[in-house]
Amino acid sequence: METFQSPLKQQNIGFRPSTVMSGHERVVRVAFILLDHFSLTTLSTAMDALATGNLINGETIYQVSTYSLQGGLVESDIGVSLASQRLVAEGFSHDAVIVVGGQRVRLAAQPVLRRVLKKSSGKGIVAGCWNAAFYLADAGLLETGDFACHSDSCGLLYEYFPQLKVSTREFICTQRRATCANAxxxxxxxxxxxxxxxxxxDAPLVDEIKRVHQSGHLQPKTADSLRCSAIPKPLNIALDLMEKNIEEPLEIDAIASQVGVSRRQLERRFARYLNAAPNRYYLELRLTRARQLIVQSDRSLTDVALATGFVSYPHFYKRFKDLFGLPPMTFRDYYYANDYASSGRYAVAASF
Structure with a gap:
């Protein structure tokens, strides 16, 4: 099986089946504590990052549980209720504990929550979203540094904890304490x-998760290993031409001509900044688009092949299998297989 040579590797490596559920993954247990009228957008944003981390098959599995003070259904800020387990200090053990606040959350000391946070602080990361920094402060966990909190709740925190310093930054993660100010x-x-x-x-895959959640269409030159600020203008133009001509790929000579450099000059710049020849990068870009179409649409595989510039399905079949380890149809079936969807990698959704 071939490997990706260009920075597009980071967008695709997690989808290669060789890394799926080897039995040696690191399991990270994450507990979300939902306060009454918590911000649903904040929760879904955080959980979606973890779900994407599971989806792209790194070496870590994130298993998520939801808790609340009373247990049962907890109403969010928009009236949607989610199931939760009742929070108790005894036997509570997670690698990360994230308290989810919100604009409509009323802040008041909660002894059980205080005990849970104090206990958890010695074992893992303790975090607060929106105005939940109040509860970390109440547990004495914010004495040694700045923290983030929504501006509407700063006045209350100043009143209760005048010795603490609220940062102007939107999020802070340091010394196993994490806080964020909004969704x-x-x-x-x-x-x-x-x-x-x-x-x-998994560090490079975390960067890929961020790219997945950012707005805008695929821009290969934003890949982690690209030195964006140092990329010469002709190379940027060449990348844009490739991006805009997936279905009917251009000849490399034609790209060089439009860019205004010789083919040899273009090849040298691709080798220097992208660690791949232009035709190889172009192939990987087209196969990246093919993978997206296979996973995100129900288009026939012949249509996918044509939409990504392959004149024959057998040629597409071979090149796709070379890089992803499975034929296109098997890859689609594998990706949506029931046993994979219900495996530990999707435990992030189990509490709903």
Whole structure:
């Protein structure tokens, strides 16, 4: 089986079946504590990052549980209720504990929550979203540094904890304490937690999760190993031409001509900045698009082949199998197989 040579590897390596459920993955247990009228957007943002981490098959499995003070259904800020387990201090043990606040959450000391956070602080990361920093402060866990909190709740925190310092930053993750000020920054906070607790080799995949959740279409030159600020303009133009001509690929000579350099000059720049020849990068870009179409649509595989510039299905079949380890149809079936969807990698959704 061939390997990706260009920075597009980070967008695809997690989908290769050789890394799926080897039995040696690191398991990270994450508990979300939902306060009454918690921000549903904040929770879904954080959980989606973990679910994507499971989806792209790194060396870490994130298993998620939801808790609340009373147990049962907890109403979110928009009236949608989610199931939860009742929070008790005895036997509570997780690698990360994330308290989810929100605009409509009323802040008041909760003895059980205080005990849980104090106990958890010695074992893993303790985090608070939106205004949940209040509960970390109440447990005495924010004495040694700045923390993030939504601006609407800063006044109350100043009143109860005048010695503490609220940061102007939207999220902070340091010394196994993490806080974020709003739903948008919950993604960055969760990714920081994943980098802290996940396997060392998953670090590049965390960057890929961030790319997945950012707006905009695929831009290969934003890949992790690209030195974007140093990429010369002709190479950027060549990348854009490739991106815009997937279905009917251009000849490399034609790209070089439009860019205004010789083919040899273009090849040297691809080798220097992308670690791949132009035709190889172009192939990997087209197969990346093919993988997306196979996973995200029900288009026939012949249509996928044509949409990604392959003049014959047998040629597409061979090149796709070379890089992803499975034929296109088997890859689609494998990706959506019931036993895979219900495996430990999807435990993140089990509590719903």
């Amino acid at each position: 948008h920054s919950a993604l960055d906070m969760t990714l920081a937690i994943m980098q802290e607790l996940g396997a060392h080799n």
